[in-house]
Amino acid sequence: MIERHLSNKRSARAEALRRAFYRFRQSRLSLIGAAMVATVVFFTLFGAVLAPFPEHVDGGVDTSNRFSAPSLAHPFGTNELGQDVLSLVMAGTPVSVSAGFAVVFIGSVLGVIVGALAGFNGGWIDDVLMRFSDLMLTLPSLILAMAVAAALGPGFGNMIIAIALAWWPGYARLVRGEVLQAREEVYVAAARAIGASPFRVLFRHILPNIVSPVIVKMSLDMGFAILTVAALGFIGIGVRPPTPEWGTQLSIARSYMPDFWWTAVFPGLAMFMAVFGFNLLGDGLRDVLDPRARR
Amino acid sequence: MASLLEIRDLHLSMHSFEGAAKVLSGVTLSVEKGQIWGLVGETGCGKSLTGLSVSRLVRTPPAEYTRGKILLNGTDVLTLDEPRMRALRGRRIGMIFQDPTTNLNPSFRISTQLIDVALAAARHDSKILGLPATAGRWARRQAARRLAIDMLTEVGIPDAATRVDDYPHQFSGGMRQRVLIAMALVGQPDLLIADEPTTALDVSVQAQILDLLKQMVTVHDMGVVLITHNLGVVAQTCTHVAVMYAGAIVEKGPIRAVLTDPAHPYTKALMQAIPRRDVARGALQGLPGAVPNLVQPPAGCRFAPRCILAQPSCSKVPAEHERAAGHLVACPVVQAAHHA
Amino acid sequence: MLRFIFRRILLILPVLFGLTVIMFVIARVLPGDPVGLAAGPNATREEIEALAREFGLDQPILGQYWTYVSGLAQGDFGTSIFTRRPVADDLAAYLPATLELVFSALLIAIVVGIPAGLMAAIWRNRWPDYLSNILSVAAISMPRFFLGLLLQLCFAMWLMWLPLGGRFPIILEPPPGVTGFYTIDALLAGDMESFQTACRYLAMPAIAMSLSPLATILRMMRAATIEVMQQDYVTTARALGLSPRLIVFKYVLRNAISSSLTLIGLYFGWLLGGTVLVETVFDWPGVGLYATSAIVAQDFMPVVSVALVIGALFISVNIVIDLLYGVINPKVRYQ
Numbered sequence: 014m015i016e017r018h019l020s021n022k023r024s025a026r027a028e029a030l031r032r033a034f035y036r037f038r039q040s041r042l043s044l045i046g047a048a049m050v051a052t053v054v055f056f057t058l059f060g061a062v063l064a065p066f067p068e069h070v071d072g073g074v075d076t077s078n079r080f081s082a083p084s085l086a087h088p089f090g091t092n093e094l095g096q097d098v099l100s101l102v103m104a105g106t107p108v109s110v111s112a113g114f115a116v117v118f119i120g121s122v123l124g125v126i127v128g129a130l131a132g133f134n135g136g137w138i139d140d141v142l143m144r145f146s147d148l149m150l151t152l153p154s155l156i157l158a159m160a161v162a163a164a165l166g167p168g169f170g171n172m173i174i175a176i177a178l179a180w181w182p183g184y185a186r187l188v189r190g191e192v193l194q195a196r197e198e199v200y201v202a203a204a205r206a207i208g209a210s211p212f213r214v215l216f217r218h219i220l221p222n223i224v225s226p227v228i229v230k231m232s233l234d235m236g237f238a239i240l241t242v243a244a245l246g247f248i249g250i251g252v253r254p255p256t257p258e259w260g261t262q263l264s265i266a267r268s269y270m271p272d273f274w275w276t277a278v279f280p281g282l283a284m285f286m287a288v289f290g291f292n293l294l295g296d297g298l299r300d301v302l303d304p305r306a307r308r
Numbered sequence: 309m310a311s312l313l314e315i316r317d318l319h320l321s322m323h324s325f326e327g328a329a330k331v332l333s334g335v336t337l338s339v340e341k342g343q344i345w346g347l348v349g350e351t352g353c354g355k356s357l358t359g360l361s362v363s364r365l366v367r368t369p370p371a372e373y374t375r376g377k378i379l380l381n382g383t384d385v386l387t388l389d390e391p392r393m394r395a396l397r398g399r400r401i402g403m404i405f406q407d408p409t410t411n412l413n414p415s416f417r418i419s420t421q422l423i424d425v426a427l428a429a430a431r432h433d434s435k436i437l438g439l440p441a442t443a444g445r446w447a448r449r450q451a452a453r454r455l456a457i458d459m460l461t462e463v464g465i466p467d468a469a470t471r472v473d474d475y476p477h478q479f480s481g482g483m484r485q486r487v488l489i490a491m492a493l494v495g496q497p498d499l500l501i502a503d504e505p506t507t508a509l510d511v512s513v514q515a516q517i518l519d520l521l522k523q524m525v526t527v528h529d530m531g532v533v534l535i536t537h538n539l540g541v542v543a544q545t546c547t548h549v550a551v552m553y554a555g556a557i558v559e560k561g562p563i564r565a566v567l568t569d570p571a572h573p574y575t576k577a578l579m580q581a582i583p584r585r586d587v588a589r590g591a592l593q594g595l596p597g598a599v600p601n602l603v604q605p606p607a608g609c610r611f612a613p614r615c616i617l618a619q620p621s622c623s624k625v626p627a628e629h630e631r632a633a634g635h636l637v638a639c640p641v642v643q644a645a646h647h648a
Numbered sequence: 649m650l651r652f653i654f655r656r657i658l659l660i661l662p663v664l665f666g667l668t669v670i671m672f673v674i675a676r677v678l679p680g681d682p683v684g685l686a687a688g689p690n691a692t693r694e695e696i697e698a699l700a701r702e703f704g705l706d707q708p709i710l711g712q713y714w715t716y717v718s719g720l721a722q723g724d725f726g727t728s729i730f731t732r733r734p735v736a737d738d739l740a741a742y743l744p745a746t747l748e749l750v751f752s753a754l755l756i757a758i759v760v761g762i763p764a765g766l767m768a769a770i771w772r773n774r775w776p777d778y779l780s781n782i783l784s785v786a787a788i789s790m791p792r793f794f795l796g797l798l799l800q801l802c803f804a805m806w807l808m809w810l811p812l813g814g815r816f817p818i819i820l821e822p823p824p825g826v827t828g829f830y831t832i833d834a835l836l837a838g839d840m841e842s843f844q845t846a847c848r849y850l851a852m853p854a855i856a857m858s859l860s861p862l863a864t865i866l867r868m869m870r871a872a873t874i875e876v877m878q879q880d881y882v883t884t885a886r887a888l889g890l891s892p893r894l895i896v897f898k899y900v901l902r903n904a905i906s907s908s909l910t911l912i913g914l915y916f917g918w919l920l921g922g923t924v925l926v927e928t929v930f931d932w933p934g935v936g937l938y939a940t941s942a943i944v945a946q947d948f949m950p951v952v953s954v955a956l957v958i959g960a961l962f963i964s965v966n967i968v969i970d971l972l973y974g975v976i977n978p979k980v981r982y983q
Contacts, residue, residue: 042782148666151959153921156939160674160951163943240791244925247793248940260793267797267929271805278801281794289789296785363887398889405887410880415902421885424898428889491888 034301043297049290056106064100072255080273090275092266098276102283104257109287112173113238117231119177120238124184125220125227131185132192133215143189146182154179155244162250172251176241180234187230191223198222225302233295236288243284259284310382312531313339313362313499318376320357320555322602323369329602331357333555333610334625335376341498344525344532346542346563348578349552352599355535358552359501362533363401364393380499399429399436402492402530406504408484412476419472422456422491423449429495436496459490462527463520482513486520493524500524503535518545539582543567548634551575554600554610561635571637571646573615609639617641656967660960667959668717671952676709703729716952725956726949728942735953738938743957744828745815746934749926750919751829752850753857758912761862762905765869769904770896772874780870784863792922796856796929803852813931815849822846853930857923861915868911872904879903906973913969917962 056063064070075095083090089098131142149157162175195201196219204218245251246260254261259280266276320332332354339345347355360366362378364385377384380400385393397403405411413421426436427448434441437451453472460468463486476484485505492500502521506514522545525532534546542549543563550560551574559572570576577595597614600606606613608623615622619641626638631646691699700706704715716726725735768780804812816822816830823833823842831850834843876882877900885895924936931937935954942950 042785144666148663148670151663151917151962152667152670152955153917153958155921155924156936156943156951156955156958157674159924159940159943160671160955163946164674236789243791244793247925248928250943260791263794263797270797271801274801277797281791281797284791284794285786285789288791289786292785292789365883365887394889394891396889397887401887403884403887405880405884407880411884413879413881413885413899413903415906416899424885424890424894425888428891428894432889488884491884495889 040297040300042293043300046290046293046295046297049286050294053106053110053287053290056103057110058107060103060106064097064103066097066100069096069100070104070257080269080276083275089279090273092262092276093269093273098262098279101257101262102259102280105259105262105280105283106287108169108252108256108258109239109242109284112169112242113235115173116176116180116238116242117234119173120180120234121184121227121231123177123181125188127181128185128188128190129192129215129220132189133196133211133219139189142185146185149179149182150186152179155241158241158245159248159250162245167251167253169252169256172242172245176238176245180238183234184227184230187226188223191226192219195219195222229295229299229302232291232298235295236291239284239288239291310379311338312341312381313337313533314377314379315358315362316377316379318358318361318378319374320354320361320366321372321374323372324603327603328372330605331371331555331602332361333605335552335555335557336628337550337557337560339499339531339533341529341531342525343548344522344534344546346546346549347533347535347552348537348539348542348549350537350599353552354555355537355552356503359403359503359533359535362499362501363397363403364388395432398425398492398495398497399432400498402495402497402500404485404488404492404500404502404505407508408481408488409476409508411488412484414476417473417475418460418479418487419453419456422459422472422487422494423452425491426452426455426494436494455494456490459494460487463487463490463493463524464516465490481509482516485509485513485517489517489520489524493528496528498530500530500532501535502532504537505534506541507536507538514541515544521545539567539578551578554605555602556610556638558611558639559635559637561632565632565635569632569635571631571635571642572611572639573617573642574611653967653971656970660963660967663963664956664960665717667956668713668720668952671955672709672713672716675948675952676712699729703727705729716949720956725953728947728950730942730945730947735949738950739935739953739957742933742935742938745932746920746923746927746936747961748829748831748850749853749857749923749932749934750916752831752854753919754861754912754916756854756858757862757865757915760858761865762869762908764862765866765908766873766896766901766904768866768870769873769877772870777870780866784866787859787863790859791925792856792860793925793929795859796853796926799852799856800929810848810852813929815933816846820845853926853932856929857919857926861912861919864915865908865912868908869904872907873900875907876900876903909969909973913966916965917958920958920961 061067061070066073069075073096075091078091078095079093081087081091081095087097087099089102092098092101127142127146131139157179158175161178162172165171165175192215201214201218204214209218242251243258243260243263246258246262247264249261249264251260252258254265262280263277263284266273266280269276315335315337318332318335319330321328322331323329335354335358337345337347337358347358349355357366357371361373362380362385373386376386378386380396385396388396412418430436430439430448430452434443437443437448437455439447439451443451457468457472460472465471465483465486471479476487479487489505500521505521506517509517518541521532521534524530534542536542546563548561549563549566550557551566551572552558553574559566559570559575566575567579570579581595595614600610600613609615609618609626612618612622617639621640621644624640626640628636628638629643629646631637631642637643697706704712707715719726723736725739727734728738731738764780768777771777800812803810811817820842822830823837823839823846826833826836830846831843834840834846882895882900885899886892890899923932923934924940926932927934927936928940935957939951939954942948942954
């Protein structure tokens with residue numbers, strides 16, 4: 014009896030997945046987004062290896078070849094140190110993407126913990142945690158991240174911590190709302206009735222059922238996280254050269270506009286394409302996984 | 309002299325994921341001024357679509373009219389373009405829908421909504437406002453407002469002159485339905501289509517609204533099509549009744565003839581399913597079986613699979629026969645028995 | 649109504665209190681050496697200690713906090729350790745510039761986004777809808793600072809139509825300050841030439857800021873319109889002969905806007921916090937640029953104050969939005 018119930022549940026889940034996949038394929042834009050994200054992931058894994066001038070990625074310079082315009086040898090031209098812009102842009106992918114992912118991951122974990130605690134316990138715990146999240150949401154997140162990053166000092170890890178600190182309240186609000194809703198569902202009442210511990214109820218019964226909206230938010234946030242990382246680099250409080258980072262490259266290249274526009278345009282375009290891909294994919298995922306939000 | 313409304317052999321298909329559903333197949337109905345026709349049937353039988361078709365409010369596609377005519381005062385509305393159709397809506401055809409809470413726009417005063425309908429109707433017939441066609445904007449607006457207040461008074465809104473500027477949420481459900489009736493009648497239509505106008509209301513309020521409808525028919529000299537699933541409402545209100553099943557009318561005629569002498573097996577089943585005081589406990593009968601799939605409907609009579617009288621002759625599309633004056637039944641078995 | 653406003657305003661106070669606590673903790677608990685930075689690389693130990701004493705930084709943190717908050721109550725935002733100027737004076741100088749930028753961007757976003765969203769909904773699932781969908785995702789994905797650079801490259805450097813940055817030519821006298829918004833001040837003074845100049849300086853930063861909220865408002869408006877068009881009262885309006893134009897522009901628009909309004913409020917806060925990047929690109933003398941330079945110098949007072957002011961503005965705007973919502977939606981008003 015229980016086994017049949019389980020297998021029914023499993024086949025229902027497979028059916029739902031098939032439907033979701035069908036819907037996803039229906040949307041051409043999400044497919045384009047998926048392809049773009051796949052490209053980004055490819056460069057994240059192999060960008061540094063495939064770069065035509067790996068010595069430039071490691072900080073090597075070629076002063077005899079400064080500011081050469083895009084050509085066959087240097088499709089994106091060279092910069093003020095004679096470094097190949099294409100190589101730097103390719104090598105910048107893993108920096109931005111891993112930083113963006115780390116921010117979203119840390120932010121979502123923190124947010125899920127806070128939101129689940131608040132929603133599941135209710136009462137004063139809920140009040141305190143949510144007032145605090147609201148406060149954090151009121152603060153301008155970019156300025157907050159900048160302040161923390163500046164105080165912690167430059168560096169990859171510090172930058173991620175700084176952004177993630179400003180990132181979790183959105184997840185906390187989302188998860189709290191979902192937990193509050195799930196708490197009233199019949200299956201949760203049933204689990205309680207058969208004597209499951211609150212801990213078990215939360216982790217085995219409630220959290221698995223609110224994964225979808227969290228994943229959707231993560232995929233939609235990925236692009237914004239990459240943007241924020243680049244923004245910190247652009248302001249000059251993030252990773253420092255020679256680590257190849259798109260925002261930093263852009264901020265340096267800025268002073269060589271308009272004559273040497275390629276040093277600025279290509280890192281910017283890379284940034285735009287990566288974020289565009291994640292946003293298209295996130296939109297598609299939302300339509301598929303969270304039909305309530307679909308209009 | 310043409311009938312007010314004459315629906316002739318109307319066929320409507322609905323194109324969907326599963327194929328074309330033949331939701332209306334051969335609806336024929338004729339309504340005169342002064343008549344109140346009750347259109348009864350269960351959910352999904354096509355009674356609402358018939359009503360919406362008269363105003364051409366069914367979106368095509370996905371819907372498609374495959375055969376038939378809808379003549380309003382002799383003009384086939386299925387051949388009219390959208391602007392000419394719009395000239396009929398509100399002016400010649402008034403409509404009332406089920407839920408009075410959702411059919412009034414919550415963000416606008418009653419007066420605004422009534423005045424706009426009156427002005428739209430007056431664009432096609434300036435006599436509605438009692439003004440010459442050359443009257444200015446301001447004069448028309450004032451006249452429309454007076455008309456709105458008169459109409460609200462007529463449908464029984466107390467203190468209409470002040471309540472006209474209230475918002476919908478300040479009225480009770482029954483009052484809101486009165487407002488919607490006033491809105492439907494403000495253009496002085498010849499035909500009123502009321503789609504389940506009392507279903508969302510309390511029983512006591514239902515009776516008041518139905519009385520109001522009856523009264524409006526005599527005052528305004530209209531024809532009414534009252535769409536409902538409730539035979540009790542029909543018995544209380546209508547002069548005529550048409551019973552629909554799975555996209556076709558199975559029996560129709562004057563109310564007294566049909567209710568005292570129901571002939572079609574479906575009509576009989578419907579009447580047996582009404583709870584009455586004189587029916588013994590446990591004697592109330594439901595109808596076994598389910599509504600047929602309209603993508604691949606049964607050939608011939610669509611009721612045959614659920615019918616206790618079904619015979620081989622039911623596999624042909626049943627023709628109507630006149631049982632008594634104006635009382636038409638579409639069932640070959642009953643026809644044979646009647647003539648025997 | 650007045651009571652409602654009063655209660656909402658009272659509710660701001662605890663939030664502001666919370667904001668000061670959070671910012672204070674961040675600025676004091678995290679490592680960093682603002683005094684050392686401000687004193688300069690050649691300062692002696694004694695000079696650094698004197699500076700710390702002057703700014704009260706040798707006090708225990710609770711004492712420092714008390715000094716700051718009691719100053720705030722009298723409108724004193726503290727003193728910048730770097731510029732040695734009162735923060736309140738700086739804010740008064742920079743805040744109007746930021747607000748002018750944010751309001752202009754929001755204005756562009758609303759004026760373009762609402763009609764565009766309405767159009768996308770009317771032509772739902774046809775090419776204008778698809779196009780607006782792609783463009784709006786692209787707009788959201790565009791880094792504002794990169795867009796700003798592209799605009800500069802195009803319109804300031806190559807075409808030379810617009811000034812590269814700044815708010816007003818240094819050699820010219822800005823219009824007499826009344827509101828602090830150069831465009832409005834110029835109009836008030838009847839000085840069309842200054843107005844044009846101010847607009848030319850404002851154009852690129854405002855457009856760069858507006859793109860992302862524009863796209864979001866467009867999408868929200870589209871969704872809201874589609875939802876409203878499916879309501880029963882729209883069917884009734886159609887059934888009673890109202891013209892599609894009247895239905896869309898009078899009945900649907902009002903309902904759709906009222907559901908997009910909350911979003912506009914949220915975006916205001918986002919824009920205020922996000923001016924940093926655009927102000928950096930265009931050298932726009934606003935609080936973003938001010939906060940950035942203070943952050944780089946680890947100059948604590950300006951950062952806390954900017955965050956505080958932005959937070960307060962954000963809450964106030966959302967109160968205004970709540971009130972507007974009541975005006976548009978009669979149901980809320982009467983409750």
